[in-house]
Amino acid sequence: MNNIFIPFNATKRVVLFLLFFGLCISANAQQSELSVEKIMQDPSWMGTFPSNIRWGVNSENIYFDYNPEKNTSDSLYKISLKNRNEIQKAELQEKRNMVPQWGDFNKKRTKKVYTENGNLVLYDLKGKEATEILDLDSEIDDAMFLQDEDKISFVYNDNAFILNLENAQIHQLTHIRKGKKKEEKEPELSDQDAWLEKENLELLQVVNERKEKKKSAENYRKSVAEEEPFTFYLGENSLRRLQVSPNASYAAFQLVDRAENKNTEVPNYVDESGYTANLPARSKVGEASDKVELAIYNAEKDTVFIVDTSALPGITDLPDYTEDYRDKEWEKKERQVIPSGTYFSENGEKAVVNLRSADNKDRWIAEVNLETGALKVLDRQHDDAWIAGPGVGYTYWGGGTMGWLPDNEHIYFQSEETGFSHLYLLDVETGTKKALTKGNYEVFDPFLSNDKKSWYLTTSQVDAGERHFYKMPVMGGKMEQLTQMTGKNEVYLSPDEKYMAILHSSSNQPEELYLKKTNSNAEPEQLTSGESEAFASYNWREPEFIKFEAEDGAMVPARLYLPQENVKNNAAVVFVHGAGYLQNAHKWWSSYFREYMFNNMLTDLGYTVIDIDYRGSAGYGRDWRTGIYRHMGGKDLSDQVDGVKYLIENYDINPQKVGIYGGSYGGFITLMAMFTEPETFQAGAALRSVTDWAHYNHGYTSNILNEPALDPIAYRRSSPIYFAEGLEGDLLIAHGMVDTNVHFQDVVRLAQRLIELGKDDWELAVYPVESHGFVEPSSWTDEYSRILELFNESLLNK
Template sequence: MKKKLLLGFVAILSLQLTYAQKSTLSVEKIMQDPIWMGTFPSDVSWGAHSENIYFKYNPEKNPEDSLYKININNRDKIVKVDWREQEKLLPSRGDFNDAHTWKVYTRDNSLFIYDLKKRNEKQLLELGQPIQDPQFLADENMLSFVLDNNAYTYNLETGVLKKLTNIESGDKKEKKEKELSAQDEWLKQENLELLDVVEQREKKKKATEEYREMTGKPEPYTYYAGKKRVYNLTVSPDARYVTFNLITRKENKDTGVPDYTDASGYTVDLPARSKVGGEQSEVEMAIYNVEQDTVYNVQTDALPGIQDLPDYVKDYPDKEWEKENREVIPSGPYFSENGKKAVVNVRSHDNKDRWIAALDLETGALQSLDRQRDEAWIAGPGIGYSFGGATMGWLPDNKTIYFQSEESGYSHLYLLNTESGKKQQLTSGDYEVFDPFLSKDKKHWFLTTSAEGPGVRHFYKMPVRGGKMEKLTQLTGNNEVYLSPDENYMAIRYSYSNKPWELYLKKTSAKAEAVQLTSGQSEEFSSYDWRDPEMIMFEAQDGAKVPARLYVPTAAAKNGAAVIFVHGAGYLQNAHQWWSTYFREYMFHNLLTDLGYTVLDIDYRGSAGYGRDWRTGIYRHMGGKDLSDQVAGANYLIENQNIDPERIGIYGGSYGGFITLMAMFTEPETFKSGAALRSVTDWAHYNHGYTSNILNEPVNDPIAYRRSSPIYFAEGLEGNLLIAHGMTDTNVHFQDVVRLAQRLIELGKEDWELAVFPVEDHGFVEPSSWTDEYRRILELFNETLLK
């Protein structure tokens, strides 16, 4: 017996030593403060005169990044920007006139204008309160801005300041004077007898009130918002209308997240969200008619299909579904340049509909121009979410609007004539469009697309009415382009699969060469030969082609075991050819591959970058096709990479942790071991905005929640499971894994462990936490997949 134990100990020790010697990487090395990798540019912007590129950088290895600049005429010199120069830089927010010769903006709560030709800044107004959202109107001698939740105009020629609205919070105050006590009445009368001026003022005030009552002269109009919060005040370009939103907040019970390590020494409850299915805020849009001095609401009850029920109701035949006007969220409006027309983007609370509607500014009535219905949920690049963010606006003809839609199955750019109703699709194909914007002369589009493949991004130029797209970038990977104000140059933040982000400069021409401006990799980081993962496609159970990144060890190192990585967020892309936001995991995959593991990183169903059908493939069943894609990936490894079917592990964080749990609970014959990090265990306990899109609401669609939540399938655990979670996680609450742990205890499950991280939120910060977590993951795989 002693001899067997000794031989087993020697075998394990030999195994650990063997694999420790196969890589120059270690968990401790790759999970240390990322500053060891070098410094890489972020937050790129241009100076107002197209001479300097500004970006965050940290070559000195300070506790945080600082602002640096490169002058395009002296490209070899990277200069740190001191605080004096920073204070003089034009704020990124603000508005240009059409000729881009003037810019208005706020600084230190005051209103400024900058003359780009003369390079001269002038302070226009200081009103003792924050001035917000300055804009040029159609008459560019006029500006609008918001102050204390009211709209104003300012005439640049005359200096006249005009208040357009009179909006107040709370209810209308009664004007009747409250009755005074005997003591207060005596003091008032004594004061009036002693002070003649005060008595005369009091008499004049009373006479004025009596005259108004006699003549019927109305008081100045005031709109009282009551308990509703006013936001998004927008002045029409002709200054005839001011639109604003009113939001009525609902009181929902928040989930407390205790912080046991607060500096005070006491347990402190952190502010946290409510759970999916709670009452949602009501959002209205109102119009302040300046000429009529009155307010009326935008009317949404006539939108086509406003009472339509979702298809899933047929799964609940015993429930009575009442047809009624659905709650909606209006955003915008988007005004034509002359201010005479406006469109509104309206989304339904149940996530099934999006209307683009013409707004009658005189009445508040809406006329639908385009309805987009999705029985799953409305989303996609440029389509926006509840409170805006959509690609939308007008062409200079004051008749044509532009927007993005998934009508074709992919998010593309469209034009629509608001007078004829004619719609034109400007881009088309099995790819997506990102962040389109008009050129200064409004004759062209600049846009980023995945036209050359979902794993790459390029920047293009296209005629405003459609036509051939001219590709302006050439480097394979991701090209994040920041166009100079004069549109002559592109600052490009570029990366490739195994090359972190660097800054490049290129003339805005297809034929020009991109010049690299930064080179931030440390010597230690660049000394390792980081892998360029192979981009592959494998077949899913339903015949779909699933994209993935594959890491293959050398024949000498290969150990027959495999690890599948599941990215988080659900709607996110990671099987691409640029530097991953999961850079720690990427380095960990290099370590695993050095140790002989084959690693597969899958863009499963629900991932971004592959169009509407891929995005909605998880509707009403998370843990369905997104999980079967992981199983198909495992089968691919067995059939094509000579992987032992008894030695496959899986891991991931957040949504990836959720999939890992579902894999370990429902596919035990496929996955021997798994590490579930910061994982959702019961979707009924996650937030509303994300979850209700995919699973509807628990009270209305309990079927979707029950088949999508791992806690209901915990009895299926057969393999080896590591659960890791931050205790101060305000996104996926620690309560999730506490409830699951109790369930596993009650089920008598043995081969699982829970690692807690007392000081960590959803995204870990401390290198010690990262190191401890990934040390546990590596030990799990080494100890269970290599035996």
């Protein structure tokens, strides 16, 4: 390997090179139509594929980003339903006049209100005309039709306003101001000045009379003046998520007290200035959390009250991990709670709030009494690990699936109560909860039909590695499967719900756009075909989808790439996907498309390649997701080891010829594999890897490992830097120097540790202009050339 900081033992390298050279010139030399340079070049060589799909508001055109002209970036294209055989580039004026995806329809869906360029716009669907109805001196946000659809609510300068469309009058609903109220006080006089004034008024009658008249006039003005509206002062807080009830009787907003945390800086040594410039980056796990409170404004009472969360059930519970620290006294205290979303019923008379504990181990769904602010808990979800899953949302920013049915009696939400994320209804009066979906599969992105009589939803019911689109009655019942193509069907329903634009892909074919009528029997019509000749000329493998048994009896999903018998070299490579909570052993086109192509090339060269959805991966329910709780590098790593055992037992793999590689979380697993399982893995390439979880971010890490100061055991057994003494095989470490996600500092600290341990067979390749996700083809090519060289040198001589 060339141009590296710390090389393999030179003598060993020469021997390995000669052995590898001999293999290459033999009669049975493995070859591939692919090369690292080819597959790591700019992805445009593969062709042009549609993305960012959206419909025109009148359901006449499908718009998408496309680049058949090979420009520096994609442009907006469209396909008309009247002329489906022609892909047209949208004109600039058409692009400017497009009605955006955001905004709010009236009940009859004849009008849509939205904000554009900070102004308020009303679109008439029948007349196909957009009218700018309000232009203020700063941005308008969150426009919404009220229950009286002649009125629109919007947010401007951190306050809620109501616009009457009939008379164009604007009413300010809330009066919220930054800072604190200024109290009017008489100036305080010193004892000396007070004595002088008193003496002066007693001596001079006219002066005293004038003062009394001035005071009386001021009191009279105050008594006859129009009463000022109630004003709520934010103090040191900032305002977030201001929402108006449909009847305009209430408004909800969040008060955020920002925590002051120490942020890191990432040095950029190749800044255009010629100087080293520091890039601002995140803080580290264990940071203080923002304090967030929910406030409700009652328009009739003209007052604001803060919702009290101190009585939530379980609010003072200690987490289970405290059992591992019996020598420490743990104080039972009220945990911090974050309101992550408020939802008003359609009549505006009720509201529910989604609440999360800051440690993310509890989620409460509660009804808010809009007159008193009292909470009535409707559902509590607890997880000893952490609350998550499809449609459940995020701790701080809300999101997820939640809302009201039009009957103003039922709310809907998603929960992992059964171990898989499903859709539920709950009657707020009786507390009765009903599961609309059930089974060992997950539900994604459910939404109500225009008439609110049906659900549309995507699920993995057919197979964990597939996604299909369904329709279901609003109160539950039989689901009608609307897509059939194997793989992933990402559906964009037309506004009139008559058609589905489907972005479909399979494991060996990138995304293409299809059109289908919204029923189960219609045939999909392919609208785009973007593969280049160069890309299509290679016979890309459809991996074999398998499951193998792990040491604890779990069946682990994986994708398997098998070489031809005449080129098989009895060596194996394990690819580890990144992100932790991500699915890659599926039947659609992978976001790791470069690695997919590299795995094809390795297979051409005789390697057997396995790609595992290890514990912690998405798509397999709660237990799979939380299988890494408090021990990253535990079951997620043992799944890799068990995958290797499966290959050895079933595919005649030489136990001395196994390599592993991956980026980000995959890089972390690679390090743990090389440090703690040296008898299994002889070579590894760890790319942009976390080496010490105490140095990663809070939002991701604290869910899985809690906080370093509270649960040091979890960090100690999960961080590769503590196990570096176990390195025996050949290790490549590669990292971008301006990585603002996993900082370059991670591998610098690990390098020093390896030096101090006297380890030889490792090397560090650095990329000065790259962040976490590489951009430059030259960087990708250099990195994967090194990976290929590592495997060829370290495995093929065994």
